[in-house]
Amino acid sequence: MDSVTKRYPDGTVAVDRLSLDVPDRSITVLVGPSGCGKTTTLRMINRMVEPTEGTILLDGEDIRRRPVTDLRRSMGYVIQNAGLFPHRTIVDNIATVPRMLGWGRRRARERAAELMERVGLDTSLAERYPYQLSGGQQQRVGVARALAADPPVLLMDEPFSAVDPVVRKGLQDELLRIQEELGKTIVFVTHDIDEAVKLGTMVAVLREGGRLAQYASPAELLSAPADGFVEDFLGADRGIRRLSFLPSAALELTTDAVVPADASAERIAASGARYLLVTDPDGRPLGWAEPGELIAGDISTDRLLPPGRPFVPGTDSLRVALDCAVLSPTGWAVAVDAGGRVTGIVSQQAIGEAIRAAHARGRTDQAGVAP
């Protein structure tokens, strides 16, 4: 998208010289306050709105050179409240585009059933009408319908805004999974920065007047907002949210204070730690105790403090590790492997040091300083 401007006939400049390079097979999110031109931008991509100036290229070709019907067929479109046809059943809603493309009824219905499964809908809902589905289910139908003809591009305009936070999280997770499986190029509009940061490979923050404030990856956005507008828009806790993009794999774990429930008196005394983490015979965490409270060979679990939520280094972020440490009754986070067996513990202080080190590395990387 190269220096694209949309001026509506009444003079409103909805989008002002917007240039964006949308990467293939990833999710690009357009985010910003109400009226900043997100929907207009999205609709210029499928030519529901024609730009006043500038060019939009798809695979290097100016979209104005493609017949509109052809262009739209290569782009699934999902809107808020799904926009389903109320008098058609779910399966017929999903099969709409394949039928328009001349597919036989049976093949189109089979495709619809396959897509229902893909978006997490029970196929027993196929013969219902949209009003007989919950908002979240309708949104899933909307996604399935947009995917029906297997378009390479999906345009999504606030698709999950009308559902409650729990359903919304489920829909977001589902979209990330679908994207990973199908490798679609998705342009996603939202006014919710948390949704943008969660879903986006790249995030374009727009400001009033349809101007681009910043175009960056979520991690870059949170660590280096371009200006005060972006910083305000990101909200107060961006420091913590940024930790979601830092891995916990490099945390240094210690096992000195990890003891099995049948530990000897020498082992208990040898740790020298203020708190010991007691594990069961399989190595799973049972709870915390002070060494003086433990009787060798007879550690009764009902006297232990709860172990707290564990984290999995390599899978979980530093944000999760820090959260585990903050919630732990001892201030130490418990690290486990995929099977839930303790691999070590790490203190809040050590996590704090790892965060500082990661930030320092980030600053060096941004400055482009050679080691």
Ligand SMILES: Nc1ncnc2c1ncn2[C@@H]1O[C@H](COP(=O)(O)OP(=O)(O)OP(=O)(O)O)[C@@H](O)[C@H]1O
């Ligand atoms: N058909 C139109 N004619 C005139 N002005 C319009 C038209 N459509 C949109 N606008 C104006 O263009 C600006 C951008 O609108 P747009 O819908 O693209 O914003 P948005 O960021 O998607 O907003 P929201 O989050 O509220 O949906 C707004 O000021 C809007 O009032």
